[in-house]
Amino acid sequence: MINISKETAENLNSRVKGEVVLPSDSNYDEVRKIWNAMIDRRPALIVRCAKPDDVPHAISFARENALEISIRGAGHNIAGNALCDNGLLIDFSTMRNVRVDVAKKRAYVEPGAILADFDEAAQSHGLATPLGINSTTGVAGLTLGGGFGWLTRKYGMTVDNLV
């Protein structure tokens, strides 16, 4: 197990707008939990991003400390690919904003948004796009895998609708 000292983590914490979580923190187990409860991996530290600007800081830190990186959207992937052991988890699960530009019929989706977040924002304008069936799935991971759902037969895969 790689141990990142409190001091080293504090240094990173001061550079990001989000939160840095270590195994010694009381919320560590809660934060590393994903949808498939059978997956029990323990990252050396977790960067819970609040803004896109947090990402380069997390990547630089991982490089400087030779840490593997994993990325969590909404953490719904069954194989648990969002979580690494002993590495740095870039956690987007609290970045869930979805903004809809009605004139362009375009949605801007933060990387931790789940399908329910998207549907709530889009449906308030009478809009929709092909996404998945289960509303707790993440938009990011689903789109990276193609994405199929209720509207796919008529309007294609999620990725076909990605700008």
Ligand SMILES: Cc1cc2nc3c(=O)[nH]c(=O)nc-3n(C[C@H](O)[C@H](O)[C@H](O)COP(=O)(O)OP(=O)(O)OC[C@H]3O[C@@H](n4cnc5c(N)ncnc54)[C@H](O)[C@@H]3O)c2cc1C
């Ligand atoms: C109950 C259930 C129902 C499902 N139903 C459907 C369905 O109807 N249609 C469908 O198409 N799929 C469905 N899926 C599959 C689902 O789309 C995938 O599991 C998807 O990976 C979940 O995305 P996530 O963001 O929640 O997952 P995560 O586990 O957070 O991420 C999945 C993968 O994408 C990577 N990733 C996430 N965000 C980023 C990013 N910003 N940059 C780079 N890499 C990133 C992660 O590292 C990981 O490897 C379902 C899954 C479950 C468990």
